Amino acid sequence: MPHANIEIPPKLPLFTQKDTVVFPYMLLPLYVSEKDIAVFREADSGEKYVALAFERPEDPKSEFPGGRCEIGTLCKVNQIKKQDDGRYKISLEGVTRLRILDTESAGAVTMAHCEIVREFVEKNLVSDALVQSLNALLKIALSHGKPLPEDVLKMIDYIDNPARLSDLVALYVNLPITDLQELLETTDPLDRLKKVYVHLTNEVQRIQIKNEVAGEVTKRVGKNQKEYILREQMKHIQEELGDEDPRSADMSELRRTIEEAGLPEDVKKIADKELKRLERINQASPEYNVARTYLDYLAGMPWKTSTTDTLDMVRAEEILNEDHYNLKKVKERILEFLAVRSLKENMKGPVLCFVGPPGVGKTSLGKSIARAMGRKFVRISLGGVRDEAEIRGHRRTYIGALPGRIIKELYRCGANNPIFMLDEIDKLGNDFRGDPASALLEVLDPEQNFSFNDHYLDVAFDLSKVMFITTANQLDPIPGPLKDRMEVIRLAGYSSQEKLQIAKAFIIRRELEENGLADRGLTFSDEALEKIINDYTREAGVRGMQRTVASICRKVAKEITQQKAARSCITTEAVTELLGAKKFHNEVAAEHDRIGVVTGLAWTESGGDILFIEATSMPGKAELILTGSLGDVMKESARAALSYIEAHADDFCIKPEAFENRTIHIHVPSGAIPKDGPSAGVTMVTALVSLLTGKPARRNVAMTGEITLTGRVLAIGGLKEKVLAAHRAGVSTVLAPERNRDDLEDIPENVRNDLQFIFVNEAAEALAVAL
Ligand SMILES: Nc1ncnc2c1ncn2[C@@H]1O[C@H](COP(=O)(O)OP(=O)(O)OP(=O)(O)O)[C@@H](O)[C@H]1O
Numbered sequence: 009m010p011h012a013n014i015e016i017p018p019k020l021p022l023f024t025q026k027d028t029v030v031f032p033y034m035l036l037p038l039y040v041s042e043k044d045i046a047v048f049r050e051a052d053s054g055e056k057y058v059a060l061a062f063e064r065p066e067d068p069k070s071e072f073p074g075g076r077c078e079i080g081t082l083c084k085v086n087q088i089k090k091q092d093d094g095r096y097k098i099s100l101e102g103v104t105r106l107r108i109l110d111t112e113s114a115g116a117v118t119m120a121h122c123e124i125v126r127e128f129v130e131k132n133l134v135s136d137a138l139v140q141s142l143n144a145l146l147k148i149a150l151s152h153g154k155p156l157p158e159d160v161l162k163m164i165d166y167i168d169n170p171a172r173l174s175d176l177v178a179l180y181v182n183l184p185i186t187d188l189q190e191l192l193e194t195t196d197p198l199d200r201l202k203k204v205y206v207h208l209t210n211e212v213q214r215i216q217i218k219n220e221v222a223g224e225v226t227k228r229v230g231k232n233q234k235e236y237i238l239r240e241q242m243k244h245i246q247e248e249l250g251d252e253d254p255r256s257a258d259m260s261e262l263r264r265t266i267e268e269a270g271l272p273e274d275v276k277k278i279a280d281k282e283l284k285r286l287e288r289i290n291q292a293s294p295e296y297n298v299a300r301t302y303l304d305y306l307a308g309m310p311w312k313t314s315t316t317d318t319l320d321m322v323r324a325e326e327i328l329n330e331d332h333y334n335l336k337k338v339k340e341r342i343l344e345f346l347a348v349r350s351l352k353e354n355m356k357g358p359v360l361c362f363v364g365p366p367g368v369g370k371t372s373l374g375k376s377i378a379r380a381m382g383r384k385f386v387r388i389s390l391g392g393v394r395d396e397a398e399i400r401g402h403r404r405t406y407i408g409a410l411p412g413r414i415i416k417e418l419y420r421c422g423a424n425n426p427i428f429m430l431d432e433i434d435k436l437g438n439d440f441r442g443d444p445a446s447a448l449l450e451v452l453d454p455e456q457n458f459s460f461n462d463h464y465l466d467v468a469f470d471l472s473k474v475m476f477i478t479t480a481n482q483l484d485p486i487p488g489p490l491k492d493r494m495e496v497i498r499l500a501g502y503s504s505q506e507k508l509q510i511a512k513a514f515i516i517r518r519e520l521e522e523n524g525l526a527d528r529g530l531t532f533s534d535e536a537l538e539k540i541i542n543d544y545t546r547e548a549g550v551r552g553m554q555r556t557v558a559s560i561c562r563k564v565a566k567e568i569t570q571q572k573a574a575r576s577c578i579t580t581e582a583v584t585e586l587l588g589a590k591k592f593h594n595e596v597a598a599e600h601d602r603i604g605v606v607t608g609l610a611w612t613e614s615g616g617d618i619l620f621i622e623a624t625s626m627p628g629k630a631e632l633i634l635t636g637s638l639g640d641v642m643k644e645s646a647r648a649a650l651s652y653i654e655a656h657a658d659d660f661c662i663k664p665e666a667f668e669n670r671t672i673h674i675h676v677p678s679g680a681i682p683k684d685g686p687s688a689g690v691t692m693v694t695a696l697v698s699l700l701t702g703k704p705a706r707r708n709v710a711m712t713g714e715i716t717l718t719g720r721v722l723a724i725g726g727l728k729e730k731v732l733a734a735h736r737a738g739v740s741t742v743l744a745p746e747r748n749r750d751d752l753e754d755i756p757e758n759v760r761n762d763l764q765f766i767f768v769n770e771a772a773e774a775l776a777v778a779l
């Protein structure tokens with residue numbers, strides 16, 4: 009230790025001050041005023057030593073008392089220099105620690121009786137470890153950017169004296185002055201080293217945290233700053249080019265649309281809130297688009313927009329007649345609706361349900377109604393819709409959520425009172441995705457639909473002005489509650505005569521126009537049309553006929569372009585020439601009467617149809633075989649027929665041997681088409697009796713009717729369709745239940761005249777006619 013053996017004079021001039029603590033080996037300039045210079049002059053004139061002591065401030069929180077401290081520093085005065093400002097700069101060098109024992113004043117100077125504090129350092133493992141740790145810590149501090157002078161660093165590397173090292177490092181740790189004094193007073197070097205180590209660790213941590221925070225802040229500030237600058241520049245460029253900021257233009261446009269949409273108050277509130285939110289969302293984020301689309305829908309819905317109804321009844325009737333032949337009932341119903349509507353402003357729209365086979369004009373009638381009333385026409389097909397969300401939409405929390413089809417179509421159509429056609433309502437599905445039919449209930453119920461709640465829109469929309477029309481091929485598959493809310497209007501299909509009229513009045517004109525033949529004067533002869541209707545199509549509606557006429561028109565058009573001799577009239581020969589061999593044969597006329605084969609009448613989705621029920625028997629065990637994709641009801645009615653015959657075998661002159669050890673087989677072609685229903689009962693009885701008695705059945709007698717075990721014939725549905733089918737097929741006599749006699753009214757005059765009708769109460773009566 010360089011100062012270990014220093015000798016000091018018995019008394020030293022003492023300088024007490026409040027703002028510095030001097031450590032051994034420390035070089036420092038001290039600036040003092042005229043009044044304090046005497047102490048240093050005193051020293052300068054003698055051995056050049058001075059005692060420096062720190063005066064601790066009074067602090068109630070501190071464990072140390074205020075006043076001059078006992079431990080101070082022996083300093084050597086190296087130089088005294090007067091400054092320009094009148095103060096003195098004293099260059100001092102710390103030498104070693106002193107203990108001040110007592111003081112006495114000698115004029116202006118206080119003299120102190122001191123002793124040197126001797127420090128003993130024993131080098132051991134602990135001290136070595138501490139020195140090394142401190143060294144390492146200093147390097148870390150340095151790497152974190154703590155300013156340390158070069159030469160100190162170099163020094164630190166080779167100072168291994170803990171006393172020396174601790175003093176040196178203490179100078180560079182940022183500590184409050186009282187802590188420095190405490191370090192000075194810690195006279196055990198190892199202790200001191202530990203304290204310095206702790207202080208330095210704290211400081212390194214502080215620096216580290218400070219750096220992190222600063223880094224974060226600069227990063228954030230930097231990014232914001234950059235975006236801000238870029239945006240400002242863009243704005244500037246846009247201003248220069250005369251463009252408006254596209255986003256703000258977009259927003260103000262949206263705001264205007266919302267203002268002008270005439271939203272109901274509660275909806276307006278939601279829209280405003282959503283708009284505010286939208287303004288805060290970054291345009292690039294997916295959420296922006298979600299909010300944007302939603303607002304578009306909110307603003308774009310026809311909350312208040314309606315079209316004005318044409319209430320001119322005469323004109324409306326004209327339009328309905330222009331588009332469709334006959335269909336008197338439907339047209340009347342529409343005109344009634346219009347009449348009420350013209351008397352009462354806000355009437356609830358009825359829900360009409362058009363039921364009928366394909367191609368009878370259900371859909372096109374809807375369009376025509378819209379035209380007659382001057383309303384917009386919207387159509388959605390419900391065929392295969394299984395998901396409730398298709399009707400009512402998805403909640404907006406789902407990704408890609410959209411409103412249901414009702415709301416979507418109204419949005420698109422832009423009026424809140426269109427004719428809304430729900431096509432194919434009988435083909436609605438229903439599975440685990442929810443029940444669309446129950447969602448439709450809400451749509452169609454006038455008591456509920458003034459506040460229809462779409463999951464996506466999430467606000468109620470008033471559907472009460474909409475006139476809903478539904479269509480179906482069959483009434484049965486429509487769920488009961490839904491059926492209950494609709495007014496069913498049946499369109500039964502057309503007779504050949506009606507089809508001819510439709511062709512002449514509508515279809516030919518339309519198809520000629522479609523195929524660019526409008527002004528070529530092409531006509532169709534009535535016979536040709538009848539041939540098309542009877543030999544090339546077999547249907548309840550007119551779609552097939554329309555297609556066939558179209559095909560003829562196309563062929564004629566082709567001939568014209570090929571410069572062939574122009575046709576002026578399509579005759580029966582021309583039809584054969586253009587369409588080839590006829591597609592349908594008269595199955596009734598083509599064959600002769602057979603045993604066990606009876607002509608029946610069926611009612612299918614595509615209207616009425618004739619079918620042949622065949623019965624045969626063979627040796628085997630006594631059983632009944634039923635084939636031809638028959639449904640349960642039809643199978644049961646076959647059993648009932650057989651039981652009735654067995655029970656009344658005597659009446660029909662059937663010998664018991666006919667049943668014994670014989671298997672009876674009933675088959676209904678076409679085998680691939682599923683058939684069901686009880687209305688073939690009479691037919692089966694006739695087929696069985698014909699088989700068992702060996703009397704052939706009259707092929708041109710077609711029959712329908714449900715049978716009971718006692719042989720009574722019960723009423724059936726769809727007589728009109730069945731009769732029309734029989735007429736199409738060339739049957740001469742129709743046998744039907746007595747209870748269906750009233751239905752005869754609905755059947756077109758000419759069909760009624762062509763056919764002979766026999767109404768029966770008992771199966772026996774039918775047998776008398778048919779066998
Ligand atoms: N009475 C009629 N007068 C004039 N044209 C008719 C008449 N009935 C049907 N049509 C025409 O027949 C075509 C088929 O009709 P539409 O498409 O409306 O059938 P649909 O009853 O809706 O059948 P589907 O049940 O298969 O949907 C249309 O072009 C329509 O104009």
Ligand SMILES: [Mg+2]
Pocket residue numbers: 370371372431479
């Ligand atoms: Mg249709």
